[in-house]
Amino acid sequence: MSKERDMTDCLGPRLKVGVVLPATNTSVQPEMEAMRPEGVTNHTGRMQTEDTSLTGGIEDLVSSYREATHRAIGSLLPCKPDCFVVAFSPEIYWDGPGSQDEVVVSMKSASGGLPVTMSPDAFTTALSHYGVRRLGVITPYVPAGDDSVSRFFTESGYDVVSMTGLGCSSPERIAHVPEPELREAVKAVDTPDVEAIVQVGTNMAMMRVAAGAEAWLGKPVISNNTVLYWRALRQNGIADRIRGFGSLAEKY
Known part of the structure; x- marks a missing residue:
């Protein structure tokens, strides 16, 4: 037994x-x-x-x-x-x-x-810790997806200052975006008015790029999976x- x-x-x-x-x-x-x-x-x-x-x-x-x-x-x-x-x-x-x-x-x-x-609760909880409202947003999507993400953050009380969508053709292709392109996306959405950068889309391997970008931007850069x-x-x-x-x- x-x-x-x-x-x-x-x-x-x-x-x-x-x-x-x-x-x-x-x-x-x-x-x-x-x-x-x-x-x-x-x-x-x-x-x-x-x-x-x-x-x-x-x-x-x-x-x-x-x-x-x-x-x-x-x-x-x-x-x-x-x-x-x-x-x-x-x-x-x-x-x-x-x-x-x-x-x-x-x-x-x-x-x-x-x-x-x-994701929505995770992002809003994280952003409340930083006390920020003006966002730069990175997505892997085509414009229809970008619009829904922008609407979500705007209706949640944030100001989407800038946004870039990488226009991936399919869900599987999102994982193919290389780190140099992700770094360029961070630069594209960063402006003096942006208080934090957020990246949505869980198949985008952004964790390492986001952590490194904080060092040279001096502001929060939050990846979806993180x-x-x-x-x-x-x-x-x-x-x-x-x-x-x-x-x-x-x-x-």
């Missing part, structure tokens, strides 16, 4: 994070794993989605991802995570900040009531100050 085991996970005694991401996404998993504190484990569930073209807009992409997100959450429930991160941005911004509560309720229902971290994972840790009792990923993870 086997002995009753302790209920604490051996590798993740502090926190088990369920990370839900599109099947096309190759940036979330390595970036969040790099940021993971000792005693925390990440467990990835992929949304079964196609590499849909973005050049004609993202309405079809948003619609196809909603049901897939719930299925991916369900696929992780057997490993008994403590919380979830939903690492998909367009759905959350598409209908503006007023739709966020409804989306969160839907995701929490799929998770069986476990905490769910999503802010999502930071918010999930803080929401779930992990207060470690994590070096190497920018001022947000190191100071707050």
Whole structure:
């Protein structure tokens, strides 16, 4: 007869994070794993989605991802995570900040009531720490996606001073944007009036560029994956100050 085991996970005694991401996404998993504190484990569930073209807009992409997100959450429930991160941005911004509560309720229902971290709350919480309102925004999207992101931040009380969209043709291609182009995007949106730069789009591998850019700009530069994972840790009792990923993870 086997002995009753302790209920604490051996590798993740502090926190088990369920990370839900599109099947096309190759940036979330390595970036969040790099940021993971000792005693925390990440467990990835992929949304079964196609590499849909973005050049004609993202309405079809948003619609196809909603049901897939719930299925991916369900696929992780057997490993008994403590919380979830939903690492998909367009759905959350598409209908503006007023739709966020409804989306969160839907995701929490799929998770069986476990905490769910999503990009809008992560960004607004982070920006409140810095006390900034005037933003430069970087996206990987075509204009329709840029418009929904700009509307979200504007309706949330921020002034979008400048924005650049990199016009990626499909979700999978977002991960192909090289670091020199990301640095140029940071320079493009930085003006004397911009108090902080934010980057949305979780398949854009911006974590390292954002952390480095803070040193030569002297202002916050917040990447989507950094802010999502930071918010999930803080929401779930992990207060470690994590070096190497920018001022947000190191100071707050």
